[in-house]
Amino acid sequence: MPESAAQQSLAEVPLTELVACHECDLLMRRPVINDGERVECPRCGYELYSHRPQVIRRSLALVLAALLLYIPANFQPIMQMTMLGQTSHDTVWSGVLGLYDAGMQSIAVVVFLCSMAVPLLKLLCQLLVLLSICLKIGRGYGFLLYRIYHHMREWGMLEVYLIGILVSIVKLADIAELSVGFGLFCFIALLLVQVWLEVTMSPHQIWEALAGEDARARH
């Protein structure tokens, strides 16, 4: 059978030359690729890895842009609301404080973690990982931080928060005078930069950059 013959030959290949698809677990020989090329799984089409040029520099620029946007996104008004002659300027941070004061402490903590704390920690992890690759220092911490970053990915839910904001704007538009604030634009920009960063900062290349240097440092 050709399949068992292929498996037999794969069994003789050293582990370092094998790669498994994250989606369908297909085991195959690690293809050699050049800059700008990408490898897809022959069975399910999932992108195994790609070699984009200047990944570290581009990711670093995006992380810094995201960190700059983080402050106005959370502390500038998302919307201005006028109701019964009173105007309020609502920021993400004032929303967290409002929930806390209204006796919804547990919801305030969840909103704080998902919309402020985790996204900031994720960005700081990414920044430190990239800096450790760039400056060639603290490679061990780089590994640890990148692992932590992967665990935190599931907890940063900016997009869910954005949908919540948009729904509340639509609902409140009937009963109050609303105008969208500068903070909302920063929030949307932050979200877009983070998505762009996720696409740019290919995990395979980051692990490789970390591991390559680590192996050299150990010997």
Ligand SMILES: [Zn+2]
């Ligand atoms: Zn696959």
